[in-house]
Amino acid sequence: MLDIQNLHAGYGQMKVLQGIDLNIQQGEIVALLGSNGAGKSTLNNNISGIYEPTAGAILFEGENITGLRSEQVVQKGIIHVPEGRRIFPNISVRENLELGSYLRGQKNRKANLDRVVGVFPRLQERFSQLAGTLSGGEQQMLAIGRGMMAEPRLMILDEPSLGLSPLLVEEMFGLIQDLNKTGLSFFLVEQNVMQSLEIADRAYVIENGKIVLSGNTDALLDDPELKKSYLGV
Amino acid sequence: MEFLGLDLPSYSWQTVLGSAISGVFLGSIYALVALGLTLIYGVLHIINFAHGALLMLAMYAVFFLWKLLGLDPYLAMLIVVPGAYIFGYGLQRGVIGKASHGRDEIILLVTLGVSIVIENAALFFFSASERSVLVPYDLDGIDLGVTYAVYPELIALGGSLLITFALWLFMSLTDTGKAIRAVAKERQGARLVGINVDHIFAVTFGIGTACVAAAASLLVPTYAVHPQIGYLFVLIAFTVVVLGGMGSFIGALVGGFLIGVTEQLGRLYLGESMGVITISVIFILVLLFRPTGLFGQRSG
Numbered sequence: 134m135l136d137i138q139n140l141h142a143g144y145g146q147m148k149v150l151q152g153i154d155l156n157i158q159q160g161e162i163v164a165l166l167g168s169n170g171a172g173k174s175t176l177n178n179n180i181s182g183i184y185e186p187t188a189g190a191i192l193f194e195g196e197n198i199t200g201l202r203s204e205q206v207v208q209k210g211i212i213h214v215p216e217g218r219r220i221f222p223n224i225s226v227r228e229n230l231e232l233g234s235y236l237r238g239q240k241n242r243k244a245n246l247d248r249v250v251g252v253f254p255r256l257q258e259r260f261s262q263l264a265g266t267l268s269g270g271e272q273q274m275l276a277i278g279r280g281m282m283a284e285p286r287l288m289i290l291d292e293p294s295l296g297l298s299p300l301l302v303e304e305m306f307g308l309i310q311d312l313n314k315t316g317l318s319f320f321l322v323e324q325n326v327m328q329s330l331e332i333a334d335r336a337y338v339i340e341n342g343k344i345v346l347s348g349n350t351d352a353l354l355d356d357p358e359l360k361k362s363y364l365g366v
Numbered sequence: 367m368e369f370l371g372l373d374l375p376s377y378s379w380q381t382v383l384g385s386a387i388s389g390v391f392l393g394s395i396y397a398l399v400a401l402g403l404t405l406i407y408g409v410l411h412i413i414n415f416a417h418g419a420l421l422m423l424a425m426y427a428v429f430f431l432w433k434l435l436g437l438d439p440y441l442a443m444l445i446v447v448p449g450a451y452i453f454g455y456g457l458q459r460g461v462i463g464k465a466s467h468g469r470d471e472i473i474l475l476v477t478l479g480v481s482i483v484i485e486n487a488a489l490f491f492f493s494a495s496e497r498s499v500l501v502p503y504d505l506d507g508i509d510l511g512v513t514y515a516v517y518p519e520l521i522a523l524g525g526s527l528l529i530t531f532a533l534w535l536f537m538s539l540t541d542t543g544k545a546i547r548a549v550a551k552e553r554q555g556a557r558l559v560g561i562n563v564d565h566i567f568a569v570t571f572g573i574g575t576a577c578v579a580a581a582a583s584l585l586v587p588t589y590a591v592h593p594q595i596g597y598l599f600v601l602i603a604f605t606v607v608v609l610g611g612m613g614s615f616i617g618a619l620v621g622g623f624l625i626g627v628t629e630q631l632g633r634l635y636l637g638e639s640m641g642v643i644t645i646s647v648i649f650i651l652v653l654l655f656r657p658t659g660l661f662g663q664r665s666g
């Protein structure tokens with residue numbers, strides 16, 4: 134579905150990604166693990182067209198989407214729920230969700246809105262509240278809900294569990310699995326290594342802009358390197 | 367009557383009320399000019415120095431449509447407003463956005479440059495002389511008892527209120543309106559839902575320019591056109607925007623009325639030339655005691 138080949142990217146003179154190879158198959162949950170500053174968000178932003186890679190290729194369903202503008206990437210069905218949520222604080226919860234289908238999923242807006250509030254009943258209670266006044270956890274729900282409004286085919290989640298209570302984290306991983314069962318593929322960036330590996334099919338580990346480890350999650354869970362650096366055992 | 371040591375003339379309440387009402391009419395146009403300015407500020411976070419020049423340009427367009435084609439200035443709105451939208455869209459997308467590389471201090475200089483270019487072009491092509499549109503109904507009107515309101519005043523008030531309301535509906539109900547508000551605060555989030563931010567910026571600039579063109583149509587029956595006319599209104603519009611609160615629609619409306627009424631009462635009591643000075647005094651008082659304006663947000 135998504136095929137990233139030898140991707141290089143950075144900010145001005147600073148090189149961050151130094152030849153990333155990574156792929157996601159239809160229907161998979163693929164986790165990306167790595168320490169702070171490894172380049173995870175940079176990779177996401179280059180996939181979704183916020184930044185343009187300096188070299189390499191990104192293919193989506195065989196089509197080259199390298200360097201496309203963000204709205205073109207959204208149109209393809211790659212929906213990026215970014216780190217820090219990036220919801221619209223100055224407009225209502227409802228309007229945030231509606232704008233989720235600004236470009237894609239316009240036709241089924243009503244039905245998708247019902248579906249999102251079915252998943253997050255809390256959002257419906259706060260429909261007319263300004264999104265900036267939501268709690269952190271509610272904002273995270275809104276960010277995911279807004280992404281769902283675009284009828285994604287591949288959803289990129291950048292640290293969705295950040296700032297959530299353990300109970301909510303549990304719920305969120307459950308939700309990802311539920312959505313995955315409906316055919317949605319996920320690229321999941323997480324610090325919650327254990328839980329991500331439990332729900333993911335495969336995982337990649339990134340260090341200093343390079344993939345240093347990858348494979349099926351069952352195998353990775355037994356990997357001594359990973360255990361040492363990420364699980365602290 | 368004495369006030370702050372000044373010896374002010376005494377007037378009957380009818381005269382004062384009549385003067386205040388004419389201030390409301392005047393203020394409605396200030397509000398409309400300020401509306402475009404506050405919209406552009408609220409979304410693009412730039413103070414558009416070209417706003418006055420665009421007002422002047424639109425007034426010339428209305429004038430020439432009347433002079434050459436005999437088109438009524440109010441009907442001219444049907445041409446000038448869409449034309450201004452397209453012009454404003456192109457100006458932002460092709461010039462201001464491109465030249466500024468996203469840096470606010472450069473945008474400021476670019477809009478200033480644009481205004482200088484437009485004003486000098488107007489001086490060159492149209493000369494500094496004043497031109498007036500004569501409409502047959504400019505002195506007809508309705509007797510309100512305390513004052514006589516001419517049709518151009520009534521149309522200005524009605525038109526401004528209608529346009530402000532229509533713009534508010536547009537911003538609340540349409541996807542483009544919601545996108546404009548979203549982009550004002552969260553550009554990256556906007557891009558991630560597929561909003562083309564450059565397009566929305568240009569749309570916003572176009573709408574702001576369309577507002578000022580509507581104001582031009584409403585002004586032309588009572589104000590002569592000349593290359594410097596924009597300054598007068600835009601300086602007042604800046605005051606209105608700051609008074610009302612940067613970025614606030616309702617603030618632009620209320621601020622416009624307040625300034626219009628203040629100016630007319632200032633004229634009445636202090637004489638013609640002091641009218642504008644009372645505005646500046648209000649402006650400074652607002653900045654001292656409520657720097658975010660009447661309806662402005664405290665932060666962000």
Ligand SMILES: Nc1ncnc2c1ncn2[C@@H]1O[C@H](COP(=O)(O)OP(=O)(O)OP(=O)(O)O)[C@@H](O)[C@H]1O
Nearest residue numbers: 144147149167168169170171172173174175176216
């Ligand atoms: N907009 C930017 N401009 C310049 N440098 C940046 C920018 N964003 C990130 N960087 C730098 O790029 C490197 C990778 O950052 P990135 O955000 O991709 O890390 P990350 O893996 O997502 O980390 P974290 O787990 O903390 O979110 C860091 O050194 C960071 O300082």
Ligand SMILES: [Mg+2]
Nearest residue numbers: 173174175216
């Ligand atoms: Mg990150």
